[in-house]
Amino acid sequence: MTDVAHPLTELLCCPRCTRGKLALDSAGWSCATCGSGFPVVGAVPWLVREPPESLAEWRTRLGFLTRQLRDDAARIERELATVSEATPASDRTVQRLVRQSDACRDQAVRIEKFLQPLVLPGVLAPVQRGLGTAMPSEQGLTNYYVNLHRDWCWGDEENDASLTECRALLGNGPALGRTLILGAGAGRLAYDIHMQLEPSLTIVSDINPLLLFAAREMFAGHELQLYEFPIAPRAPADVALLRTLRAPQSARAGYHLIAADALDAPFASNAFDTVVTPWLIDVVGEPLPTFAARINQWLKPGGRWINTGSLAFNRAAFADRLSLDEALSVLVTAGFAPPELREATIAYMRSPASRHSRLETIVTWSASKRAQVDPPAPRRLPAWLTNSTMPVPRTASIEFESVSARVHAFLLALVNGERSVNDMARLIVEQRLLPADAAEAAVKRFLRRTFDASEQRDQY
Ligand SMILES: C[S@@+](CC[C@H](N)C(=O)[O-])C[C@H]1O[C@@H](n2cnc3c(N)ncnc32)[C@H](O)[C@@H]1O
Structure with missing residues (x-):
């Protein structure tokens, strides 16, 4: 055999x-x-450079997220007590709050069940909360959460518009062949390309397990129920809507889901006829010239790079916030022929339950690889991170962080539910941390910031 x-x-x-x-x-x-x-997690190959670190990171994020949902529910219930006492007429407010707190609790259970392989054993310890997570906060589990509902519930108009832009550039060209969809998110464009443009093989890849697991369920033709929490609900009942997500039908064979970081990706050189990057190049966290060279490396000679989405490079270094013209010349330097281009203004995240949405003028290009360029050097972590026995350098900024962390810890430890601002200011003066005339104002500033921060919602 x-x-x-x-x-x-x-x-x-x-x-x-x-x-x-x-x-x-x-x-x-x-x-x-x-x-x-490299393990397979929830039926998805986890092809990242450091699988244990990556899984620990997502487990911690999931722990933070479900804890935040439960904290939100408890906070809403506290607010509920004050509303119902203060204004008996506000039945609608009470109903809205009850609906929202119930939804937060239920969502925590649903998310944990859905992401079961990533649930932390036990509860999130305070020390884990203190140490936080390592990935950038704009790549949390829920940063692109609305995409799930747009892709698989109410977003036909937007989904069709994205496919139309890609089809216009892909449709008349050669067959798509082996196709990689990178940063596929919850997977709707990848599904539509796979089903309607019929690549010979489709890889659907992303870094985010919530989106990837949802794509797994949708491609398999299963249903998934999760809440949508619109930013600006149209009606009181729209604060939390249990949505049923599903694909029009299960996907034909020939697709593969892969968890990968596009910047340390597990893709071989000259492997693909087509690489698609939907709404990725401005969030991937790397300057376009370097990222374009990566794409070049994965494509066969003559293979096509289809990019679609925004050019919102506003988080990059100023020199890397490219205009469309600059981006197009980057492509040529990265070994691509001058691309075919389309621009279209489309609705973006127009949930029927929300008053909030935006218009985006998206750019779609199809660029053929005409020359091989040198691949970017593999990203290097500092030696003291890869070799756990090496001393960690104490830089000036670490020194600064360390002093401020000690001062914060000292002040937070003074908050015991009994001391007043004056009591704390006196102790600070006794410890010679600040002069008497500055201590009271400094304590007030610190406490105000700390209480404000404790009310803020983070993205996990
Ligand atoms: C703006 S969303 C777009 C999602 C999807 N393409 C769409 O159009 O709905 C960006 C996507 O890129 C993914 N992403 C960001 N950085 C990534 C990286 N380094 N490697 C892989 N995926 C990444 C995010 O998880 C997210 O799914």
Whole structure:
């Protein structure tokens, strides 16, 4: 009997050593060159450079998220007590608050059940909360949460508009062949491309497990129920809506879901006929010239890069906030022929339950690879992070952070439910941390900021 190679084997390479071929066995994927192993989590291959760190990160984020949902429910219930006492006429407010707190609690349970392989054993300890998470906060579990509902519930108009833009550039060209959709999110454009433009194989890849697991369910033709919490609800009942997410039908065979970081990606050189980056290039966290060189590397000669979405580089360094003209010349430098281009102004996240939405003028290009360029060097972590036995350098900014953390810890420890601002100011003066005439105002400023911060919602 001959071994039939897995259809992904020749498309993948090790995200750790960046050279070895990956093979699948009963324990997951492993690299033939460096021996690194990569698990399959919730039926999705986890092909990131450091799987244990990545999984620990998402587990902690999930712990933060569900805790925040339960904290929100408790806070709403506290507010509810004051509303019902103060204004007996506000039945609608009471109903809205009850609906929202019930939804927050239920959502926490639903999210935990859905992301079961990523649930932290036990409760999130205060020390874990203090240490926080490592990935940028704009890549949390819920940063693109509305996309789920747009993709699989109410967003037909928007989803069709995105497909129309891609189809206009892809439709008359060669067949899509082996296609990689990078930063696919909850997966609707990937699904539509897979179903309607019929690539010979489709890889649907993202870094975010909530979106990837949802894509898994949708492609398989299953239903998923999660709440939508619109920013500006139209009616009181719209504060929390239990939505049923589903695809028009289960996807045909030939697609594969992969968890990967596009910046340390497990894709082999010259592997793909088509790479699609929907709404990714301005959030991926790398200057376009470097990212374009990565895309070049994964494409076969003559292969096409389809990019669609915004050019909102406003979080990048100023030099990297490219205009469309600059972006187009970057493509040519990165080995692509001058691209075919379309621009369209489309509705963005227009939930029927929300008064909030926006218009985006999106850019879609199709750029063919005409020359191979040097791939970017693999990203390097500092040696003291890769080698846990090395001393960690004490820089001036770490010194500064350390002093302010000690002062914060000292002040927070003074808050015991009994001391007043004056009591605390006196102790600070006794410790010679501040002169008497500055202490009271400083304590007030610190407490105000701390109480404000404790009320703010973070993204996990
Ligand atoms: C603006 S959303 C767009 C999602 C989807 N393409 C769509 O159009 O709805 C950006 C997506 O890129 C993903 N992403 C961001 N940085 C990434 C990275 N380094 N590697 C892989 N995916 C990334 C996010 O998780 C998110 O799903």
